[in-house]
Amino acid sequence: MARLPKLTRFNDNVLSKYQIYNSIFMTLPFDTISNTGVLLPLFHEICKNGFDNGNNPTEIVDLFFQKYQENPSDQNKKDLLFLFIQYIERQVVLFDAIEDAAFPIVNNMDGIGTLRNSKEIAILNEKKEELKKHLEDFKVRIVLTAHPTQFYPGSVLGIITDLDKAIQNDDLLLIKKLLAQLGKTPFYKKAKPTPYDEAISLIWYLENVFYHSISKIYNYVQQHIYDGEPLENEIIDLGFWPGGDRDGNPFVTTKITLDVAERLRQSILRSYYGDVKRLKRRFTFDGVQEILAKVEKRLYKHVVRSYKKVNFSQKILLSELEAAREIVKTKHNSLFIEELNDFINKVRIFGFHFATLDIRQDSRVHHKAFTQIVDDLAADGDTTFPKNYHHLSEDEQILILSLVKGNIDPKILSDEMSVKTIESIYALKTIQARNGERGANRYIISNNQSALNVMQTFAMLNLCGFENELPVDVIPLFETVDDLENSSDVMRTLYSNQAYRYHLTKRKNKQTIMLGFSDGTKDGGYLMANWGIFKAKEALTKISREFDIEVIFFDGRGGPPARGGGKTHQFYASLGPTIEDKEIQLTIQGQTISSNFGTLNSSQFNLEQLISSGIKNEVFTKDQLNDKHREIIEDLADTSYKTYVNFKNHPQFLPYLEKMSTLKYYAKTNIGSRPSKRSNSDTLDFSALRAIPFVGSWSQLKQNVPGFFGVGTALKKYEEAGRFDEIIEFYNASDFFKTLLENSMMSLTKSFFGLTAYMADDSVFGEFWKLIFKEYETTKRLFLKLTGDQELMENFPIGKASIEMRENIVLPLLTIQQYALKQIQDLQKTDGNIKEIEVYEKMVMRSLFGNINASRNSA
Structure with missing residues (x-):
């Protein structure tokens, strides 16, 4: 049967359904004033005609009350306007849920930009080996941030999910009940959320969406592009900012950072526990059943209690599962092995950390805190820094900072911000010990203006007793037009520093650099921000290649185009050979999370689009500006x-x-x-x-x-x-x-x-x-x-x-x-x-x- 045009599918499955369900919604009584649902369409009509006739909002509201209300009191007017707001908020939710439900019908899940499509094009062009080679080290990192661009509390998100399913099943009775529930559920939060609250609401997406969609994509790549062969690269990484992002947020404490990391660990172990219980129903064979029972017991123990001493890790769990896999393969004809492979892949991808918790702080805060640390160490009789350190030139300071080592005690510090900064680094160590190195191994310096900003952070990390190599990436974030222009000079200074360059050799010769679209646009306007970032990426690629370093760009992208959003995958597909593109890393937040990654279908589709944009740029075409x-x-x-x-x-x-x-x-x-x-x-x-x-x-x-x-x-x-x-x-x-x-x-x-x-x-x-x-x-x-x-x-x-x-x-x-x-x-x-x-x-x-x-x- 011929597939209907995309717009027809949208009109049939989104617009028409919205009209039907909205008419049901408008008749439901949510409050004592039963005619709100009758009056809102009339108000809507007056707004539409009013603006067409050049009326202003005050005239429109006044006209509505003249026409449809008999001498209402001021209080009645206000009450009705508040009720209208309540109704419209819920109409938006209804439209969201209908759009989510129709996603796989409106969008072709095997069409352009999907992995199936990329694989078929590669085979057609005899480029399958190139595609395999590209995917061996290409990665997409989605970093969830708590930036407040959406207002749904968790209870409403749950209703959206249930509505989505009910709409897919055309379950009119359930839809009616859920719409009634929606009408009675408060939308606004009475108290400001803590960073921990924000983390909890985003972990919902990790457990309910990403855990499933990412492993599904990975399994597809392994089975259909690598023909079932093992694949060392995770392909998709997850990052996490709530609880670690200190920039301008005084409410992020060390305790919250540790609590969020622990919650991430508990959440992934709980997800594993659920999977192992399901696997036990399949693997009722000798040898395998025993291993799974032991694994289930250990997971349960670590989910129920948070042990101070950790004696369980990703490595231990994988070795147990690989042993079970070998028994299934050799003794049980590989029966149900795909289900076990899926679980092994999840453990490889998500480890014991689920998502990497990034630490971020502003360079100006760092500079102040670091200056105080130098003074406090001197007052304590420590000779790490020379007495005249503050009077030295920037180059001389950088040289000293590159050689600093120690095990600083936060108790000797006199300034609260210095204490918090050092404590956050010690928290990093604790998280790595519990969640594995991928639990927290990135320190981002926002508003980075100079090489000194990076070296101060590098020195503070080295003052916190890391043995031998430093297992942390120091990531400068360049945001303003001037900082973007100077970014390659900053990196040249860093790459030329012997100690920092040695650090990079221990980090696989990779340097991550973050670029901020939001503040770039605010500072320089839309075109300059985007072109400034493009040029900065070219210059940073050139300087990094000169020093044999692979630069990885991490884009701070918001939802609207003015903040780097818009059609992001098309942006990545359009980058030419002058910009390094081995990895795509970007922040997602607020309504971008719920709209692009809020359901299994939209998450899978949009993640595949990002992966395919890298494939297009690397394997098929290179768009180069003349x-x-x-x-x-x-x-x-x-x-x-x-x-x-x-x-x-x-x-x-x-x-x-x-x-x-x-x-x-x-x-x-x-x-x-x-x-x-x-x-x-x-x-x-x-x-x-x-x-x-x-x-x-x-x-x-x-x-x-x-x-x-x-x-x-x-x-x-x-x-x-x-x-x-x-x-x-x-x-x-x-x-x-x-x-x-x-x-x-x-x-x-x-x-x-x-x-x-x-x-x-x-x-x-x-x-x-x-x-x-x-x-x-x-x-x-x-x-x-x-x-x-x-x-x-x-x-x-x-x-x-x-x-x-x-x-x-x-x-x-x-x-x-x-x-x-x-x-x-x-x-x-x-x-x-x-x-x-x-x-x-x-x-x-x-x-x-x-x-x-x-x-x-x-x-």
Whole structure:
């Protein structure tokens, strides 16, 4: 039977089902006011028509109450708006669950970018041996971070999972019950989560999704590409930040780091225990049964209790399982051996750590802590550092730092941050002893500006009594435009240092370097951040190859394109031979986890897409920029950067964000353990502002500035010079440039200036709003001219349809949010309205949740 077009499959299995289940949902009574479900569609219609007619959010809300309510009191109005928010939040969840359920129907699980497809192409092109060779050392590392970009508590995630299954089974009765449950389950957290709470919620994904999808992919590679032969490479690694990421998070303590590592260990052993119980039902044969019973007993012991002394490890467990496998093979005709192989593969992949817990801290914090450590050691009579250390040049300090060894006692340190820093390194040692070296073997230095930043961390690690070689990778994170430009000089200094170079030989001659899209975009704008990172990767590849070091790039990517998200696998597939690509490492967070990796199907599909992007780049094609293209993108990035920096330096820039957006409300929501800015200052300081609330606030305004501002002006320069055909040629010739602009188009598609058009008349911010709108219109016009399309994202009908539906669902929510913000502004003009203002502030915060959750397909 012919397969229906993808858009038809989406319309039939997502949009149509949503209409049906939503109509059921709207009739369910969740509260005393039974007509909320009747009134919401009417409000939605008034919002839609209102914006089409150029009305502002306040006029729209007022019109609704005039038309459908008889003289409602102020309290009744507020109550109904809060109820609307509750309903819309749940409509978003319903749409999520339907989209998840339809994932394998809408997406071809064996199509382009899947492993089956890559294998078939390799065989067709007689490149199977090349493919095998590539997969011997190619890796994808997915690092789960707790950055707060999603607001679902665990109870709601559970309902989404159950709804997904019920929808797949068309179980109408269960769907109805689950929708009723959803209506009564609170969505917002009454208290701020701790980093440990964040870890628990992400471990849910490890146990319920990654444990199964990763092993399934590994088994496929082993059976169909390696023909059943053993494969030494794990192919997919997992990383984990909650509990280890100290950057700007005062709530991450050493105890929490150790507790999270222990929870990871317990979680993987519990998963193994469940598998062994299942295997025992199959392997009821002599010799094998005894081994599995012994393994089950040991796992149970270590799951139930956390022993101080560890006498059980991945190595011991594997040797037991290999012995069982040999008996099955030689004495029992390999009966059910695939199931045992699957379990052995899981133990190889996940070890006793499940996911590697990364430690991260800001270089500025380190510098301060390290300076104090030097002083405290001197005060204690220690001669590790010369008395004049602080007065030496950077080169002289680096030389001393490279030779430092010791076993520092945190008790002699006088400064709290120094104690915490040293304790976190000792925690690393403890975790390695319990979970294996892969339990925690990476130390990331954010905001890394110099070689000295890396060497201070290197010295602190060496001061903590590691025997012989240091089993930890020191990873600099380059974020700002300037730091990206200087990154290759920093690495040259490090590679030239004898002690650091020796350390790298003991780390298999590999150096991981992290690059931050979020702060890069916030600092330099969309084009400059992406091009700056591309150039930095080229320069870092060149310098690393010069020193015979394999550089591994770790990308700090967020959900929306403005933070390095968008179609990530297409980005990796478009990198040329000038960028090292033996491993793909990236952070995923918030709605990116739930949308791209939230179910077994989506997780398997998206992991395979990432693996295949590496295969495409390495085995099949190499997309290389020529000199002319380089000149163009350099010029575009430069123009865009100047435009963005001028915009950022506009006197209204920070006041606009502070007064007209939801920026300050991010700090008040209880979604993440981390503060929304790095300093405690009451005044808004751009450099201390975190990228997530920054990008998120533009997103809530439906202006998505970080994803496009400056791009239109850069393209217009070529149009005015009569050189736009060069841009068209470049766009059609380069996958890199195409993906870059297509991700920016996604930011534009999610913009809706009709929502805030009323700001054009504001006496203070009117001209500033018009400036943003003008750049949006220029960018949109030139994107359509470039692609020859009538509307944005015409070539991505599924993504476009999904975005349109989500934007449609949250239109009333956005209207309520803008209405509440305007009420706050008006109430602040006179005194005595504190109570009233608090109610509207709560309305703004509550509407934040649904808007962010609805944007899940931004990644």
